[in-house]
Amino acid sequence: MQAEHCQVLIAGGGPTGMVLAYALALQGVEVRVLESTPRSLEDMRASTIHPPTLDMLKTLGLLDELQEIGLKAPVYQYHNRQTGASYSFDLHDIADLTEHPYRLQCEQFKLVRVIVERLKAMPNAHVEFGTMALHFEQDADGVTVNAETPMAIKTYRTDYLIGADGANSTVRKWLGTEFDGFTYPEFFLTLSTDYPIEAHLPWVAGVNYVADPPKWCVLLRVPELWRILVPVSGDESDEAVTSDARKDEVFRQLLGPDAPTITTKHRTVYRVHQRVAKTFRDKRVLLMGDAAHLNNPLGGFGMNSGIHDAWNLKDKLLPILLEGANPDPLLDRYERQRRKVTYDFVQAQTIANKKALEEGLASSSREAHFTKLSNDRDARRAYLLEQSMYASLKREAEIP
Numbered sequence: 001m002q003a004e005h006c007q008v009l010i011a012g013g014g015p016t017g018m019v020l021a022y023a024l025a026l027q028g029v030e031v032r033v034l035e036s037t038p039r040s041l042e043d044m045r046a047s048t049i050h051p052p053t054l055d056m057l058k059t060l061g062l063l064d065e066l067q068e069i070g071l072k073a074p075v076y077q078y079h080n081r082q083t084g085a086s087y088s089f090d091l092h093d094i095a096d097l098t099e100h101p102y103r104l105q106c107e108q109f110k111l112v113r114v115i116v117e118r119l120k121a122m123p124n125a126h127v128e129f130g131t132m133a134l135h136f137e138q139d140a141d142g143v144t145v146n147a148e149t150p151m152a153i154k155t156y157r158t159d160y161l162i163g164a165d166g167a168n169s170t171v172r173k174w175l176g177t178e179f180d181g182f183t184y185p186e187f188f189l190t191l192s193t194d195y196p197i198e199a200h201l202p203w204v205a206g207v208n209y210v211a212d213p214p215k216w217c218v219l220l221r222v223p224e225l226w227r228i229l230v231p232v233s234g235d236e237s238d239e240a241v242t243s244d245a246r247k248d249e250v251f252r253q254l255l256g257p258d259a260p261t262i263t264t265k266h267r268t269v270y271r272v273h274q275r276v277a278k279t280f281r282d283k284r285v286l287l288m289g290d291a292a293h294l295n296n297p298l299g300g301f302g303m304n305s306g307i308h309d310a311w312n313l314k315d316k317l318l319p320i321l322l323e324g325a326n327p328d329p330l331l332d333r334y335e336r337q338r339r340k341v342t343y344d345f346v347q348a349q350t351i352a353n354k355k356a357l358e359e360g361l362a363s364s365s366r367e368a369h370f371t372k373l374s375n376d377r378d379a380r381r382a383y384l385l386e387q388s389m390y391a392s393l394k395r396e397a398e399i400p
């Protein structure tokens, strides 16, 4: 039987893979997405869409629908639980530089579902759930991909294979590229609740980084829920970390010793890595998103940087596929640009964000830094451009 052919086959149907699929499909490219899970799962992963990513989603015609289901969060703040000091940053301070001076809080599975519905209506796009890319072989003319479904092994033929298959990427493993970096010894616990936490915390904003040395937490509003992130010891069992006793301890840390008993909707514990693949490209096979790089979630850069990979890659693939442009210079530039930005910006910034919370705002240099940002408009705007990820895209465009 002849293998089914498409121009671009994307292994992995998370937000990164889906954004690339939709961006290419809108231009008439034949795309196929293989996603191993049986449907898009309602999980507690990334939930922040930064302003430049909103610009991209607007170009794709997705923004109005997302704004209906997401929550606008223009303000984020750093709060010191020990002194009560808060430092607020409002994205309206860069409103002259962006159409979207806010983070849109919208869980990644909702973005994925919106795109899947659009792709289903397009004759040149196919999304296959319950199908996992297992192995590939490339030659001068294309890539042959073998995938596993619950019933069979299927074979596909494609001009380009994109590994957007997450942290444990099978595509990356077959490429044999190193995944350099490190894994933090502690685990991260996330809880979510529909309890009105804001009633207890008069200082709270939509996004809150709370330092309480040696502890810290992040408190984030998403539609109908608060999400709380805390570090936990990597030596404890998952059962201990997700127990009621630990949950009550987290809320006591946040709300004080008289905290009521709060019920949670989700409890998830996960390992956190800072890693970057040594190469993002091997001829006709390219990596993006978590398959190419991992970082801690502080600042909400993971999903956004994956979507920025997708945006960059679609700009390289379209002239190749539609106009017959020479692939090598374009695809090598994708790797150069996105790897450099990943190291210099996403890795550096997320490592710094975690350190800042661990050290606490009470550290004199941190306090002085936030005071300067509060009083100096230019410094504050530069900081907001970094944290909103516009600075990383500006840097990317400068890389030849």
Ligand SMILES: O=C(O)CCc1cccc(O)c1
Pocket (backbone or CB within 6 Å): 044, 045, 048, 190, 207, 218, 219, 220, 227, 228, 229, 297, 298, 299, 300
């Ligand atoms: O910094 C951010 O925007 C996200 C931090 C966060 C908060 C709650 C849960 C989670 O997984 C990450």
